[in-house]
Amino acid sequence: MKQRIAIIGHGTVGKALYAQLQNLPNIEVVKVAVKHPAKHRELSRNILTDDVNSILDRVDIQVILEAIDDTDAAFAYAKKTLSEGKTYITASKKMVAASISALHEMEARFGGRLLYEAAVGGAIPVLRTLREHLAGEEIIRIRGIVNGTCNYILTRMGEDDLPFAKALAEAQQRGFAESDPTSDIDGWDSYYKSIILARAAFGDKPEISKVKWHGIREVGLADVHAAAKVNEKIKLVADIKHTNQRVSIDIRPTLLGSADPLYHIDRELNGIIIEGRYAGQLLLQGSGAGGNATASAMVGDLYNAPKAPQSIVRKLLLSVN
């Protein structure tokens, strides 16, 4: 029998997700919820809805995949899904970063699952690597380029002498930057991802003692040229360290020499170095954003979520007691 699922959002990520799921024989997308159905005439009326709650109330849909740009709504949908012991798979990094503890508490209380690999590093399986492959490892530090938009802008400034504004316009034209790129270029996006990484690496409620962040707005062509003269590059690097039981997060434009593995991560790529006490340094790199890369991580979460419909199991257990 096919697994019946629903998607909330049919934008850059949602569309790619819908297309990828059409290729999977054991999955049936029963509903797609959006805000403005009139924009989405390519979807059949049976599938399309703007009534998210009607989807969340359905017992036959135990897994919801969400990629929307409304943080408050995403939080409300996540809470409702988890409170019914169902599985919620999301790409909404801001929502996850803001509410990560509350959502995991609901997960533990009601037996649902919350998965958000897509929220950090696009297709790069960094959260699962931390939680599963490095489960027993003592993580010391995570350092990475986690924002593809900034990396694209800085790379293009260096490659073709493009001023910041032109490089940004090019990133927007090529679909790497949103029409409002503030969250990317001012470092907020890297901050949300750092919070999520810190939790995956350093425990459920890491004590974050110091947070500093700067975006790339102030970086000019003269800075990029000066770096190139000494064979260095400027990149927006997030540095998350664990020392003396405390976690610090420092995000800033950083000068990197060619011996640094992050020096070679260019354009829209992301690169994340995980440093473990015994494992040493591991570098994960790949496509950090974009519809297909992000949707790929969500499909991975779908396959890694427990197959048993949690709420039905819970209801059975309750009826036995």
Ligand SMILES: NC(=O)c1ccc[n+]([C@@H]2O[C@H](COP(=O)([O-])OP(=O)(O)OC[C@H]3O[C@@H](n4cnc5c(N)ncnc54)[C@H](OP(=O)(O)O)[C@@H]3O)[C@@H](O)[C@H]2O)c1
């Ligand atoms: N784009 C990326 O590369 C990327 C990468 C990683 C994570 N993300 C995250 O993924 C999420 C989606 O990003 P996106 O780029 O796909 O955004 P997008 O292209 O702007 O699409 C947003 C979608 O959300 C729908 N929507 C908004 N509010 C809604 C609500 N209250 N209920 C139901 N649907 C609602 C919109 O419906 P209408 O179409 O009807 O307006 C639209 O289909 C964001 O949280 C983003 O941070 C994106």
